[in-house]
Amino acid sequence: MTNVNPFKQPGQWYRGNTHSHSTESDGRLPIGDRFAAYREAGYDFLVLTDHRKVNDVSAHSHDDFLAISGSEVHPANPHGGSMYHIVAINIHERINCAELHPNAVIANIKAQGGEAVLCHPYWSGHTITDYLPLNGYFAIEVYNDTCMGIGKGFAESAWDDVLDRLGPVFGIAADDAHGTEHDCFHGWIMVKSPELTIDGIMNGLRTGAFYSTLGPEIVDLELVETGDKKKVTVKCSPAQSIVFKGQASRGRRIVAPQGESLTEAEYVVPSATKYVRVEITDESGKKAWSNPFFF
Ligand SMILES: [Zn+2]
Numbered sequence: 116m117t118n119v120n121p122f123k124q125p126g127q128w129y130r131g132n133t134h135s136h137s138t139e140s141d142g143r144l145p146i147g148d149r150f151a152a153y154r155e156a157g158y159d160f161l162v163l164t165d166h167r168k169v170n171d172v173s174a175h176s177h178d179d180f181l182a183i184s185g186s187e188v189h190p191a192n193p194h195g196g197s198m199y200h201i202v203a204i205n206i207h208e209r210i211n212c213a214e215l216h217p218n219a220v221i222a223n224i225k226a227q228g229g230e231a232v233l234c235h236p237y238w239s240g241h242t243i244t245d246y247l248p249l250n251g252y253f254a255i256e257v258y259n260d261t262c263m264g265i266g267k268g269f270a271e272s273a274w275d276d277v278l279d280r281l282g283p284v285f286g287i288a289a290d291d292a293h294g295t296e297h298d299c300f301h302g303w304i305m306v307k308s309p310e311l312t313i314d315g316i317m318n319g320l321r322t323g324a325f326y327s328t329l330g331p332e333i334v335d336l337e338l339v340e341t342g343d344k345k346k347v348t349v350k351c352s353p354a355q356s357i358v359f360k361g362q363a364s365r366g367r368r369i370v371a372p373q374g375e376s377l378t379e380a381e382y383v384v385p386s387a388t389k390y391v392r393v394e395i396t397d398e399s400g401k402k403a404w405s406n407p408f409f410f
């Protein structure tokens with residue numbers, strides 16, 4: 116997996132949501148209204164991911180807004196758990212997921228030029244047992260807004276399990292919008308790309324040139340290497356805490372003094388660290404997540 120630092124890449128930041136539904140499946144808005152709502156809310160792109168369906172959404176793109184076709188597919192789980200929910204970003208042909216092994220579903224997504232995301236692991240009751248057999252997905256939803264309806268939107272430990280036991284995978288915050296308010300405009304990604312095109316956004320996703328947020332802004336992120344010493348530094352909007360996380364017991368949490376806030380922090384990476392990712396939490400509890408640096 117190629118992994119870049121988005122803060123060192125050329126281009127602009129584009130705000131997008133990778134998971135949404137319309138009346139074509141169990142969403143409450145028709146396709147056109149779903150795209151219009153996100154465009155009006157200031158988003159640069161939206162992926163439509165109706166269950167087991169793929170729609171031509173090209174008519175909903177504008178100069179300043181990209182409509183991306185996708186799907187949420189549900190292969191059965193041969194490993195004992197509930198069925199998978201896999202978001203396919205940028206596919207154009209329906210996948211007959213009922214008859215395919217989950218790895219064949221992911222291979223089909225990639226063969227179409229798309230990318231696969233493992234959705235809402237906490238809500239699905241999935242554990243590492245369900246993810247160990249899967250290959251080829253590029254990201255896991257670290258946050259899913261509609262799953263906050265039962266308080267199971269955050270999946271940081273599932274992401275860390277995969278990072279610790281399996282290796283590089285990116286984290287995505289998404290709305291999984293079905294309604295019009297409670298699960299809209301709360302979790303998104305910021306993608307760095309030279310241009311607002313399908314190729315530009317897909318390349319940004321594949322290389323990890325993005326971060327996830329519920330509001331806080333990551334302003335800069337840097338990996339400084341001097342000889343065999345490594346240091347990660349971050350700058351961000353005012354935060355109550357900044358956490359650096361590595362595998363298992365590795366990491367560090369920095370908390371702002373009472374009545375103050377943090378806008379930067381640094382972490383000297385101990386030897387034998389496999390990865391470091393950064394989490395920002397603001398005063399209201401809203402979070403942002405960088406993708407990991409993999410060593
Ligand atoms: Zn789902």
Ligand SMILES: [Zn+2]
Nearest residue numbers: 134136187291
């Ligand atoms: Zn969904």
